[in-house]
Amino acid sequence: MTVRIAIIGGTGVYDPNILSDVSQKRLETPFGPAWVKIGTYRGREVAFMARHGEDHSVPPHLVNYRANIWGLRQLGVKNVFATAAVGSLNPEMKPKQFVFVDQFLDFTRSRVQTFVEKGVVHLDMTDPYCPELRSTLARAAQELDLEYHFKGTYVCTEGPRFETPAEIRMFRQLGGDLVGMTSVPEVVLAREAGICYATIAMVTNFAAGISPTRLSHQEVVDVMAENAGNLRRLVMRAIEL
Ligand code: HPA
Secondary structure (H helix, E strand, C coil): CCCCEEECCCCCCCCCCEEEEEEEEEECCCCEEEEEEEEEEEEEEEEECCCCCCCCCHHHHCCCHHHHHHHHHHCCEEEEEEEEEEEEEECCCCCECCCEEEEEEECCCCCCCCCCCCCCCCCCCCCCCCHHHHHHHHHHHHHHCEEEECCCCCEEEECCCCHHHHHHHHHCCCCCCEEECCHHHHHHHHHHHHCCEEEEEEEEEECCCCCCCCCCCCHHHHHHHHCHHHHHHHHHHHHHC
């Protein structure tokens, strides 16, 4: 059987404990190794990758995005659901709500964003996030009665530090809704690889300067943990649809 669907688990999503007959694989790629677990869910082969490693040891700016996406393509993956913990800049997008991101603003600085090493290749980015998978996620969220937003602009920062309130005000003026540290270059590489890619953003906090309290990684992890069951149900329902 070929693996057509993959889940990339972000912060708080380290374990594919919904899959059965799980085996771990080390994938060799031109960009170094990538680790993946492959299992079955309702008769389908599903790959699972923990973006930050299963012990959350890899920070956002050091994730080997090219190895991960290349590895998934080697497996034959066509569709990816990626989870992401995000801060919100938009008062309508509240902690614990899901956002099926449709655009990004890129503020990363030190990441290779392409597999292309020669020649002139300019990739269309009109729809960076796969509209079909976003629709599938919306259907799944409706069926499960989960609160979601069908669109949102994800501002990707370099990290690993959180943002200053001044940066957050700027991002808001530019049209950003959410802020996180991983969607770029993951979504760009997935597009280059011809993979249909969707991000399930889960709001864990209001961003710096909007939130009345100072941000901590622990707060992000705690809110993810509280909503982990909903996130898991959403992803698994979307895979079935
Ligand atoms: N900023 C950046 N990344 C994040 C945040 C945030 O506020 N919350 C969760 N990931």
